[in-house]
Amino acid sequence: MPEDRIENICASIDATIERVVILALLTDRESPWSRSELARHVSGSKGEPIDIDPAIDGLYTAGLIHVAGELVHASLAARRIDDLYPLNI
Numbered sequence: 419m420p421e422d423r424i425e426n427i428c429a430s431i432d433a434t435i436e437r438v439v440i441l442a443l444l445t446d447r448e449s450p451w452s453r454s455e456l457a458r459h460v461s462g463s464k465g466e467p468i469d470i471d472p473a474i475d476g477l478y479t480a481g482l483i484h485v486a487g488e489l490v491h492a493s494l495a496a497r498r499i500d501d502l503y504p505l506n507i
Contacts, residue, residue, distance in 0.1 A: 435460060436473040437505065440482060443492040444500045450491035 438460050443451060451459075453474065461468045474490060477483040482496040492500075499505075 432472060432476070435468065435470060436476055439470060439473045439490075440477060440492065440496060441505055443483060443490065444496065444505065447492065447497060450486070450489040452488045453490060454488070456490060 439456055442456060442459050453470065456474075457467060457470050460470055460473075474483070474485065478485050482493055484491055484493055
């Protein structure tokens with residue numbers, strides 16, 4: 419069914435956005451990122467703005483990031499798993 423295919427594509431896009439967000443946070447471990455910086459990073463220099471809030475919410479719910487207002491950074495658990503099994507897209 420077309421609806422199922424669209425849902426699968428959307429889920430895949432959402433997972434990719436989550437990966438890009440967590441990879442950005444893990445690459446720059448010393449500094450938190452602002453939501454707007456992450457949105458620009460995910461969107462690319464010439465891309466359309468991408469709503470990263472669902473990715474932030476999902477990663478926060480999973481315990482992979484900490485959110486303090488506008489600032490976001492990777493949790494210790496995310497950093498540790500990245501040390502053991504480096505993430506990639």
